[in-house]
Amino acid sequence: MTTREQNDFLAQTGPGTPMGNLVRRYWVPALLASEIAEPDCPPVRVKLLGERLIAFRDSQGRVGVMDEFCAHRGVSLWFGRNEDDGLRCPYHGWKYDVTGQCIEVPSEPIESGFCKKIKLAAYDCIERGDVIWIYMGPPGGKPPAPSFEWATVPATHRFVSKRMQECNWLQALEGGIDSVHVSFLHRHDLRSDPLHISQGAEFTRETDARFEVIETDGGMVIGVRRPATGRQLYWRITQWVMPFHTMIPPYGGNALNGHAFVPIDDEHCMVWCFTHHPMRPLSAAELDTMRNGGGIHVKLLPGSFRPVVNKDNDYMIDRVAQKHHKSYSGVKGIAMQDAAIQESCGPIQDRSKENLVSTDNAVIMARARLRKAALALNQDRAPDGLDPATHAVRSAAIVLPEDANFYEAAAYALVVREGVAHASV
Ligand code: FES
Numbered sequence: 395m396t397t398r399e400q401n402d403f404l405a406q407t408g409p410g411t412p413m414g415n416l417v418r419r420y421w422v423p424a425l426l427a428s429e430i431a432e433p434d435c436p437p438v439r440v441k442l443l444g445e446r447l448i449a450f451r452d453s454q455g456r457v458g459v460m461d462e463f464c465a466h467r468g469v470s471l472w473f474g475r476n477e478d479d480g481l482r483c484p485y486h487g488w489k490y491d492v493t494g495q496c497i498e499v500p501s502e503p504i505e506s507g508f509c510k511k512i513k514l515a516a517y518d519c520i521e522r523g524d525v526i527w528i529y530m531g532p533p534g535g536k537p538p539a540p541s542f543e544w545a546t547v548p549a550t551h552r553f554v555s556k557r558m559q560e561c562n563w564l565q566a567l568e569g570g571i572d573s574v575h576v577s578f579l580h581r582h583d584l585r586s587d588p589l590h591i592s593q594g595a596e597f598t599r600e601t602d603a604r605f606e607v608i609e610t611d612g613g614m615v616i617g618v619r620r621p622a623t624g625r626q627l628y629w630r631i632t633q634w635v636m637p638f639h640t641m642i643p644p645y646g647g648n649a650l651n652g653h654a655f656v657p658i659d660d661e662h663c664m665v666w667c668f669t670h671h672p673m674r675p676l677s678a679a680e681l682d683t684m685r686n687g688g689g690i691h692v693k694l695l696p697g698s699f700r701p702v703v704n705k706d707n708d709y710m711i712d713r714v715a716q717k718h719h720k721s722y723s724g725v726k727g728i729a730m731q732d733a734a735i736q737e738s739c740g741p742i743q744d745r746s747k748e749n750l751v752s753t754d755n756a757v758i759m760a761r762a763r764l765r766k767a768a769l770a771l772n773q774d775r776a777p778d779g780l781d782p783a784t785h786a787v788r789s790a791a792i793v794l795p796e797d798a799n800f801y802e803a804a805a806y807a808l809v810v811r812e813g814v815a816h817a818s819v
Pocket residue numbers: 464465466467468469483484485486487488
């Protein structure tokens with residue numbers, strides 16, 4: 395059983411918390427590069443791990459991510475003027491560069507050197523895979539650049555979106571490594587969503603699913619088997635890379651999908667959605683489907699990352715569709731089904747009340763692994779999942795003889811192989 399203390403330990407990621415310290419050791423997806431597309435474009439507010447930040451791109455194209463509030467009297471720099479290599483607070487004109495250094499205090503004589511003494515907290519950034527990542531950890535601990543396959547394929551092979559989810563990051567992550575819910579929650583979409591329809595999707599509708607979880611250098615490989623044809627088993631194999639990356643097993647000839655469940659604060663997370671094909675550009679039809687809320691993506695309220703379907707409209711639940719076996723939950727769209735279900739547990743699920751079963755093995759092991767890694771920071775042990783080699787893995791969906799050891803038989807399919815497509819039925 396998870397105690398309240400353990401629950402808080404896992405869920406809370408604010409500054410100074412053990413889990414917050416752990417997550418801060420990784421590169422964290424902070425915003426889409428397109429949110430600050432051009433030099434001197436408007437600044438953007440970003441909230442991560444309970445910290446309110448401002449992101450901007452200066453006149454030279456350099457990206458800065460720093461404390462949102464002006465060091466003078468605390469005005470939000472979201473109102474700032476992004477001009478001539480710096481962001482200027484519109485209240486009294488103090489100006490900051492991308493490192494957070496104050497470079498101008500117009501009301502003070504330059505000779506006083508006052509502005510040199512003022513610096514906002516700022517984080518190192520890196521741009522990869524159409525995403526701006528930041529490092530919020532201790533100086534000297536910055537890991538090598540992230541190298542997930544979706545982030546390293548040509549831009550034409552990739553589609554990235556994000557949506558705000560109104561619950562703690564951990565319950566969203568737990569949905570990502572709980573492959574069994576697909577047979578229930580997404581049951582009907584497996585036959586209707588164009589990016590899922592496949593023979594594998596038909597096998598996935600089988601509810602007799604057994605779990606096998608293998609710990610890896612970067613996280614876990616989660617194998618779930620269901621009956622296929624004859625004496626064969628259909629294996630859906632998910633990857634979890636610490637702390638919050640998942641790779642969803644593919645369906646037929648469709649592209650690969652993955653998520654990052656990034657804490658915004660303890661009661662909200664940003665669900666990043668990555669779709670990529672290792673071998674080819676995504677087609678116009680695929681892109682169109684995703685932009686319209688198909689696959690693992692959702693339609694957003696204009697000017698925000700909040701889904702159109704959300705808790706304020708009861709997720710537009712369709713009870714008729716639910717009754718007539720068109721939608722298992724009555725919520726439309728795979729991603730919003732996950733969001734609705736996970737948000738329904740409350741902002742932070744009380745895990746002391748749950749009753750776990752064998753198909754929750756991956757969830758149990760991930761919690762233990764995260765807790766262990768957070769505690770090990772006290773002994774100066776670097777966490778797993780920092781090494782880019784642990785990112786170069788793939789999910790897979792394959793059919794194997796019933797006596798095969800899935801981890802050995804699928805080994806070839808679970809790593810990135812340049813020029814070779816993913817394994818998928
Ligand atoms: S509050 Fe920003 S310059 Fe005064």
